[in-house]
Amino acid sequence: MSGRRDARRALMSAAISLSLERGFDATTVDEIASAAGVARRTFFRHFRAKEDAVFPDHGACLERVTAFLDAASPLRAPLEVVADAARIVLDMYAEDPETAVRRYELTRRVPALRDWEIGATSRYQRAFARYLDARRDPADRDRFRLQHEVAAASVAAAHNHVLRTWLREGGEPDVRARLTAAITDVAAALHPWFTHGTTEKAASDEVMVVVARPDTPLWRIAEQIQSAAGGQNVPG
Amino acid sequence: MSGRRDARRALMSAAISLSLERGFDATTVDEIASAAGVARRTFFRHFRAKEDAVFPDHGACLERVTAFLDAASPLRAPLEVVADAARIVLDMYAEDPETAVRRYELTRRVPALRDWEIGATSRYQRAFARYLDARRDPADRDRFRLQHEVAAASVAAAHNHVLRTWLREGGEPDVRARLTAAITDVAAALHPWFTHGTTEKAASDEVMVVVARPDTPLWRIAEQIQSAAGGQNVPG
DNA sequence: TTATGCTCTGTCACTAAGTGACATTCGAGG
């Protein structure tokens, strides 16, 4: 009937607005669809369920996260990569703070929406754990699966904490810095789990010597070199 | 029509069996009800939704967990109490291993059921975090909320890991011991977060002297006494 | 311009989840 490309966005907006006014359960898909100026069937072409209309971007964001994790350099420390992945999720919320805050109001009030979002975030968490698994030497995977799941859950919890605090305050200040700080805290506690291949270094002023066992992961060596260089350029 | 007291159990059993045969989505509530020998309406008197019939005990278990946490002695270390709370949940699964394994088969295959269970377990996790909050001095709560949420998530993740491993193996060996081991690992990493009120001790062979700041929590002092006693009886 | 094809959309019809109202039956206790 009108512009043909913004149906999805209009539906999301209508779903959130109407749910905030009358309540989520008291709002029918018919009402949402007609408020957005489309047919009822069109709603279900864009969203699998009524709850999905409130969180329309989790699908695409999950794909972005998994693609990022699949493409991450093996030279980087695993927990740092997972932290960046969490940052991707946070950025998605921060992209539209107003909508994020309105959504948050809804999820606090409607249990069905809370469960739906928990289901969505659990998929990120699973992606984190799967990534940590993949980074580990195949022989070690079974032994470290517990640590991976706990680490993934911890990063997800830190992300959720920062996100909720930010939303409660209205979406104003710098979220990314807070996430970095939170995950640094968590990573400090969990660090021992990810430093198995021990590395020793004997450094002088001019020469850097790194002594490591042959099976030491590359990212650990990179980490040692970086800390030994102390922020200065490593002489070529 | 027949015995009047076991409708709930019969419905749960029918729901799991039929869903394993034909698939969860392809099984209607009508079929479940008639298989259990009751009317369709009776199903919804016992369960809020079709998914609920597969996990009928989470509600009661959550009440047990929160009651346990509310009644826990302030002399015990917070992480130990939370570990015991997780044990309550694990015991509920272990009470009927066969059903638990069948349920697990279902949750692996049906996304709706997986999301439903994740929603249920998230409520335990919230209870854990809320308890850790309550244990903290009111002035410290805001500063430590991140740690509480991460700790709660970690314990929940450890529980889920042990549970899933156990279910995958068919439900045979000693689960409780594994949960203890897993949570011990986690608690070791998280321990620094829960030892703020520093305690120093100067011990001799016959006399025990505990030096602590006045605001040191009781459970920390108890912990110190216990470790100083080294498993022996503390002389009265 | 018309023809062709693709994607998004509208319409209709249908199954099944979940709820409210009211009647009925079972079981315990007087």
Next chain:
DNA sequence: CCTCGAATGTCACTTAGTGACAGAGCATAA
């Protein structure tokens, strides 16, 4: 035997979600 309350059965209804088919909008090639 009668009564009361809780669990159940019956009926009717709203609404979520899906399948099938038709039409509208927009591109590209002839």
